[in-house]
Amino acid sequence: MYLIAPALSTAVSLGLALLAWQRRKTVGTLTFVAMALSAGIWSLGYTLELGSPTLAEKIWWVRFEYIGIVSAPLAWFLFALYFIGRDNWVTRRHIAVLSIVPTITLLAVWTNGESGWIWNTITLNTEHRIPMLETTHNFWFWVHSAYSYLLAVSGSALMLRSIYTSAAKYRVQIGILFFASVMPLVGNAIFLSGASRIDLTPTGFAVGAILIAWGILRHQFFEMLPEAHNAVVESLSDGIIVLDTENRILDINSAGRNFFSLSSEDDMIGKPIESILPPSAADLMQRFEQNPSTNYTLELGTEDNPCFLDASLSLLFDRTQRAIGSVINLRDVTARKLAEIELNQQLEQRKILQRVDAELTRKLDVEYVTTMALDLIVRVSRADAGSISLMDEDGNLILKQSLGYNAEQIKWITDNPHSGIVERVIISQKAELITNVLKDPDYVPIIPETQMQITIPMISQARIVGVMVLETRSRENFTEENFGFLQLMTARIAVAIDNAGLYDTAQKQFADLKELYDQVSTLEQLKTDMIRIAAHDLRNPIAVITGYTELLEEMMDDVLTDQTRDFLARISNALNRMNKITTDILSLERIEQAAQIDRAQRVNLPKVVRQAFEEFNGQTEAKQQEYILSVPDLPVVVVGDGVELHEAISNLIGNAIKYTPEQGRVSVRVAQHDNLVTFEVEDTGYGIPEEQQARLFQPFYRVDSEETRSIDGTGLGLHLVKNIIERHNGKMIFRSTYGEGSTFGFELPLPTNNGT
Incomplete structure (x- = not known):
């Protein structure tokens, strides 16, 4: 019977x-293995000691027992350190130091015959049914006993202390281990006190081992040590909620408690998960049952301090793959969610701004722009009333549009445009959000129920074009966020209104300019008609006077004095000059009429130049001028009016001969350069002063120099040539040095392959 317990x-x-x-892979489990082996060796040795009949056999098994006796307290103490999370204390150096006393004790036991440190005497008492050893102890036995009790009691104290710092689900484990460690101590204390001849320590080990075995099977010892739970799970930034199969809370870490503002884990253990979820997430578990792999977002906190959690579910299974619960992981995604909300708001605001731009630029009309603008901004701001007033040229506000006001209120705004907050905003040029109008000294009540007001200056190109006012009866409609957005909208509206106003002004100016243009065109046409009629009607009188002057010269040739002949010559010269003027005027008219009719044909330019050149042979011979022609032998064809080109060429050659003194030189040449043909007349005449060259091609302008004052001319020739050349898509050529001569000419484009 004595052998059953050990x-x-x-x-x-x-x-x-x-x-x-x-x-053994679980942290601290190997120390528990060492403790269990030590208890097993102690119990096995004691069992065999009791069963041995001789003194020598009993002494040997006692020595074997001490292998477990000296190692069990040390193993228990090390296991307690691991269990409470102080494994950083368990180093090789500390283990070596803690093993000094057990090692000396074990050596003393096996050498007691020589040293006598453990037992003074060992005898065999055969008076009982089972022979028992009777010993008297020496000093080291008590050193070893005190040291072993110190380790055992310290380990139990650490366990007891951790009850107050561990999660509730681990307190049962700690209690079981504490009582399992106390049982051997109680049995050993009874034996050492002499109250029992049988060593009850193995019996205590048996009771403790049974408790631990029950704990392993019932409370899953070694799946995770409590302090490992504290070190890992409690330190996670994610919230962890462990549920049983009925969705009741088994554990919740610190982050999870903080998310739900829970003061203590104990208050929630055993309660349904729904008891801590917000109303918006009351069906979270139902959603997880339908889609276990889907993440859901929980919204906690307040409007001013929101909190968004990403919730995911993981199922828990035992070794037989039987579902034993689940774990909800809660990750704080507030920063990401707020960023997403802000991004969505920005995208929505951008869409609104694009719509504002599209609506306001559809029609450049102030009435349309202000109507559309006020309608859009009232709807976006959720205002109950609003108005837009525009600044006139004198700096006075004029009510342009309004919404939400009755007739009496509109009249008051119209009569008092600069009252209250509006005038303050105009002066400061800064928008204002009044969250409580009753506390603003400048507020003038228009709608009695108004709680908040927004007043925004409409600024374009650094000047105020108007003021927008929005009012609401609610204290929630106007926020700092939409206040900033409304300022952006108002800035665009101000630019649109300014553009519409500028467009209206431009339209009015355009209408005035068109009316002026029509008047000028009418006067120009009248002037042209008068000049043309005058030129045409003057030709007959001039011809008559010319004829009679020539007749007088012939009839009175014998009686005319030198003075009379001089008078008739002057009359003749004046008549020739007038005839030239009327001819040039009619030529200009003909060119303008020809511009309306396409008379283009292929013209051999060198041939036209030769014809014109030969027409002036008599004049150059009379002035003894050197007259030179240089043209290509092959045809150079241009597209144009041959008659007009002949007139332009003749005019330039005639001018060169006229403004070149006797014995001078006049050179006429034609040259082809790539896709252009040039005609030039170079003379060694008087040249043109530089300050007069800019006006040379203006109608009726004549160069005024000492050499040319006595030369007759109308001032229309070069203007006539320029018009002809420009109508042929050409460009005039002109170079002149006063006192040395001039070069006049033009360049014309050659036709392309298609003849144009």
Whole structure:
């Protein structure tokens, strides 16, 4: 019967060692294996000691027992350190120091015959049914006993202390281990006090081993140590909620408690998860049951301090793949969610601004722009009333549009445009959001129920074009966020209104200019008609006077004095000059009429130049001028009016001969350069002063110099040539040096392959 308790302790202890060994990867489990083996060796040795008949056999098994006796307290203390999360204390150096006393004790036991440190005497008492050893102890036995109790009690104290710092689900584990460690101490204390001849320590081990075995099977020892839970789970920034199969809370870490503003874990253990979820997420578990792999967003906190959690579910299974619960992981995604909300708001605001731009630029009309603008901004701001007043040229506000006001209120705004906050905003040129109009000294009530008001100056190109006013009866419609957005909208509206106003002004100016243009065109046409009629009607009188003057010269040739002949010559010269003027005027008219009719034909320019050149041979011979012609032998064809080109060429050659003194030189040449043909007349005449060259091609302008004053001319020739050349898509050529001569000419484009 005495052997049953130690034998049971041996079996259970070694079984626990084997079971713990299978979970040796868990932190601290190896120290528990060592403790269970130590208890098993102690119990096995004591069992065999009791069963041995001789003194020598009993002494040997006592020595074997001490292998477990000296190592069990140390293993228990090290296991307690691991269990409470002080594994950083378990170093090789500390283990070596803690093993000094057990090592000396074990050596003293096996050498007691020589040293006598443990027992003074060892005898065999055979008076009982089972022979028992009777010993008297020496000093080291008590040193070893005190040291072992110190380790055992310290380990138990650490366990007891951790009850107050561990999660509730681990307090049962700690309690079981504490009582399992106390049982051997109680049994050993009874034996050492002499109250029992049988060493009850193995019996205590048996009771403790049974408690631990129950804890392993019932409370899942070694799946995770409490302090590992504290070190890992409690330190996570994510919230962790462990649920059973009925969705009741088994555990919730610190982050999870903070998310739901829970003061204590104990208050929630065993309660349904729905008891801590906000109303908006009351069906979270139902959603997880439908889609376990889907993440859901929980919204907690307040409007001013929101909190968004990303919730995901993981199922828990035991070794037989039986569902034993689930874990909800809660990740704080507030920053990301707020960023998404802000981004969505910005995108929505951008769409609104694009719509504002599209609506306001559809029609450049102030009435249309102000109507559309006020309608859009009232709807976006959720205002109950609003108005837009525009600044006139005198700096006075004129009510342009209004919404939400009755007739009496509109009249008051019209009569008092600069009252209250509006005038303050005009002066400061800064928008204002009045969150409580009753506290603003400048507020003038228009709608009695108004709680908040927004007043925004409409600024374009650094000047105020108007003021927008928005009012609401609610204290929630106007916020700092939409206040900023409304300022952006108002800035665009101000630019649109300014553009519409500028467009109206431009339209009015255009109408005035068109009316002026029509008047000028009428006067120009009248002037042209008068000049043309005058030129045409003057030709007949001039011809008559010319004829009679020539007749007088012939009839009175014998009686005319030199003075009379001079008078008739002057009359003749004046008539010739008038005839030239009327001819040039009619030529200009003909060119303008020809511009309306396409008379283009292929013209051999060198041929036209030769014809014109030969017409002036008599004049150059009379002035003894050197007259030179240089043209290509092959045809150079241009597209144009041959008659007009002949007139332009003749005019330039005639001018060169006229303004070149006797014995001078006049050179006429034609040259082809790529896609252009040039005609030039170079003379060694008087040249043109530089300050008069800019006006040379203006109608009726004549060069005024000492050499040319006596030369007759109308001032229309070069203007006539320029018009002809420009109508042929050409460009005039002109170079002149006063006192040395001039070069006049033009360049014309050659036709392309298609003849144009």
